[in-house]
Amino acid sequence: MILEGRSNVSKRFKKVENGSVTSPKGYSATGIYANLRKKDKLDLAIILSEVPASCAAVYTLNAFQAAPLKITKDSIAKEGKLQAVICNSGNANACTGEQGEKDAIRIRKEVSEKFSLKEHYIAVASTGVIGELMPMDKISAGIEQLSPVPSIEGGDLFSKAILTTDLVAKTTCYEIVVNGKTVTIAGAAKGSGMIHPNMATMLGFVTTDANIESKDLQYALSDITNKTFNRITVDGDTSTNDMVLVMANGMAENESLTTDHPDWEVFYQALQMACEDLAKEIARDGEGATKLVEVQVEGALSDEDAGKIAKSVVGSSLVKTAVFGADANWGRIICAVGYTGVEVNPSLVDVFIGDIQMLKAGQPIPFSEEDATLYLKGKEVVIKVNLHIGEGEGKAWGCDLSYDYVRINGSYRS
Amino acid sequence: MILEGRSNVSKRFKKVENGSVTSPKGYSATGIYANLRKKDKLDLAIILSEVPASCAAVYTLNAFQAAPLKITKDSIAKEGKLQAVICNSGNANACTGEQGEKDAIRIRKEVSEKFSLKEHYIAVASTGVIGELMPMDKISAGIEQLSPVPSIEGGDLFSKAILTTDLVAKTTCYEIVVNGKTVTIAGAAKGSGMIHPNMATMLGFVTTDANIESKDLQYALSDITNKTFNRITVDGDTSTNDMVLVMANGMAENESLTTDHPDWEVFYQALQMACEDLAKEIARDGEGATKLVEVQVEGALSDEDAGKIAKSVVGSSLVKTAVFGADANWGRIICAVGYTGVEVNPSLVDVFIGDIQMLKAGQPIPFSEEDATLYLKGKEVVIKVNLHIGEGEGKAWGCDLSYDYVRINGSYRS
Structure with missing residues (x-):
């Protein structure tokens, strides 16, 4: 807590x-x-x-x-x-x-x-x-x-x-x-x-x-x-x-x-x-990072569960590349929420990128792609997930996955 | 078995x-x-x-x-x-x-x-x-x-x-x-x-x-x-x-x-x-992949342990980028072996890339960087790890992490 x-x-x-x-x-x-x-x-x-x-x-x-x-x-x-x-x-x-x-x-x-x-x-x-x-x-x-x-x-x-x-x-x-x-x-x-x-x-x-x-x-x-x-x-x-x-x-x-x-x-x-x-x-200075990503999870059964989910989302290569590309790809967020093994009720989950809601009670809702892209182009991106099954909350931080990450880590040793 | x-x-x-x-x-x-x-x-x-x-x-x-x-x-x-x-x-x-x-x-x-x-x-x-x-x-x-x-x-x-x-x-x-x-x-x-x-x-x-x-x-x-x-x-x-x-x-x-x-x-x-x-x-056709990577683990306490380590190594972004860059970076392999939580005795571990041994009983040994780079430039890369503490064995497969992975997954939805 x-x-x-x-x-x-x-x-x-x-x-x-x-x-x-x-x-x-x-x-x-x-x-x-x-x-x-x-x-x-x-x-x-x-x-x-x-x-x-x-x-x-x-x-x-x-x-x-x-x-x-x-x-x-x-x-x-x-x-x-x-x-x-x-x-x-x-x-x-x-x-x-x-x-x-x-x-x-x-x-x-x-x-x-x-x-x-x-x-x-x-x-x-x-x-x-x-x-x-x-x-x-x-x-x-x-x-x-x-x-x-x-x-x-x-x-x-x-x-x-x-x-x-x-x-x-x-x-x-x-x-x-x-x-x-x-x-x-x-x-x-x-x-x-x-x-x-x-x-x-x-x-x-x-x-x-x-x-x-x-x-x-x-x-x-x-x-x-x-x-x-x-x-x-x-x-x-x-x-x-x-x-x-x-x-x-x-x-x-x-x-x-x-x-x-x-x-x-x-x-x-x-x-x-x-x-x-x-x-x-x-996190902000991760290799090749162009932005800081903060994932906030609420409504989990425990703080520990919330932390696991936050880390899963912020660590997903698919989420990281989507953030790099300023792509409001909430499906990848949901996917990373789903494979943690943490208890989740899919029909209750809300997902926001910044203040823009994309999933409400497990159902996609219309949003402005333009606003979302504009938001994702900023230097700090906040992703919020509310599971609505408990009081547990937690945050995690990471960065996007860019071409530079591959360049830095793929180059020959010198 | x-x-x-x-x-x-x-x-x-x-x-x-x-x-x-x-x-x-x-x-x-x-x-x-x-x-x-x-x-x-x-x-x-x-x-x-x-x-x-x-x-x-x-x-x-x-x-x-x-x-x-x-x-x-x-x-x-x-x-x-x-x-x-x-x-x-x-x-x-x-x-x-x-x-x-x-x-x-x-x-x-x-x-x-x-x-x-x-x-x-x-x-x-x-x-x-x-x-x-x-x-x-x-x-x-x-x-x-x-x-x-x-x-x-x-x-x-x-x-x-x-x-x-x-x-x-x-x-x-x-x-x-x-x-x-x-x-x-x-x-x-x-x-x-x-x-x-x-x-x-x-x-x-x-x-x-x-x-x-x-x-x-x-x-x-x-x-x-x-x-x-x-x-x-x-x-x-x-x-x-x-x-x-x-x-x-x-x-x-x-x-x-x-x-x-x-x-x-x-x-x-x-x-x-x-x-x-x-x-x-x-695995070979993974997004942006330029090569198939096979990790073979032997000498683990169980087949399950061996499988976990093989998956950890093949899934490491650092290993994947090193393979993309044809960099014989055995340190990243060891690192991925070490963070699985599986029982390991660091002073017994052998690591090979292809048939080139790089770590013997936990100690780095000299090898030809040139040969290793040549091998890593091939289309299929085999990484072998022997833990020497049991009979468990297992394999895992993946691909390298390339610029194209970032391009494919970072681009705007169309």
């Missing part, structure tokens, strides 16, 4: 324009050029917290989890705290066997030595080519050069250095007030850009100065990930390297946030909005 | 070149131009058996099952027998509510009257535009004109008339010997051609003169469908109209085939080969 009273709660958020992962108190960051793969591309980045931070993480479900994820899990397992995240682009360190794990451990060790941190306070993330060993000489030389700064610029460099073929950096920042203290939540992400010959990877990094225990943070992140990062699809492929990390260093000095704290809901909502912002930016 | 002794069994098949649904004894067929949508496109077709035939059917799992499927189920529910199948292309009669069902019932009635058959001996199939009412005047006039013939040409007209934007007709035919009698099994299918603004539909029609009870035929068809028609993917979308029908009219006069008949296995294998032929032709 969407939390009640969101409209009241929402007055207590402030969206911070141009915020970055260094906006919350006590964080510094940077991104540098370590020559890992491409010329003129920042490719090694770090976030550092002045003090150990509570942390939470979610990882890809792909059976072939890359080495850095294993090492990050190992770090977090010790105390549930992190003080630094090191991330490189250009090489995913995936399918690299024992040597890959040794390399990830070495990266963690070198960061530990450089910044005098406990090894298990360090997370490692990688994105890029798979099946190639890490160029460790360059990584080591890069780590030596890292000098994170607490300015917005430091955060911006971080958000750029983690990208692969993403076209734009993805950042978000909110402020809330928790028992009189200003708490800031910020984030950076990379999406499904593809460097030949690798695969889509989604990485998300959220920093906050909130005071909160790791277990509560993990509870919130797991729940929110299912409604945000897990509700985006570019091509349905789930990478070996996907990871979302949240650090909360407590420097806002609020009373510790727990699920029964009066301001829990505000914090939860702000974290959700930050994650949703990043997720939508990833 | 693949049945034992297939090599011995296979000597008892004869592939009949240029066979069609009229090749088995007692069948006639035709396809005519009823002006349902496009000029110069045959669009109304019938198969007729001299005597009522045992029948078996499998239907789409899509919640929005089209009207003709409901009427066909209704027919078969009575006696499990069919004597005719009427099929139109151009209009799917899907999402057409009560009127759609009335129209499908009327079609059945008109065929019944025209050919003096019991109504419940008639199956109805449709493919084409969804959400539009059937042009019943044209259909009725068309039914009046149908005059099926027992020649190969009649079967060929049928196989052409059921197509939508498929580029080629898909037929198959085998002969076997069952206790001294020649039994013929033939089939026709249409694939995922797309007429704007509809959706992919797969229809398969198999005729045989075998003597077999409906329940045994259904047992074989359900089992075989899971290994053939359910193992192809063009874009992962499952239509409202998908259906496979088998008719067995007994005119070969063999002893009734049951699962314990000494020739059961030969019959089963021939039916499987016929269905596999049709399924592969559908």
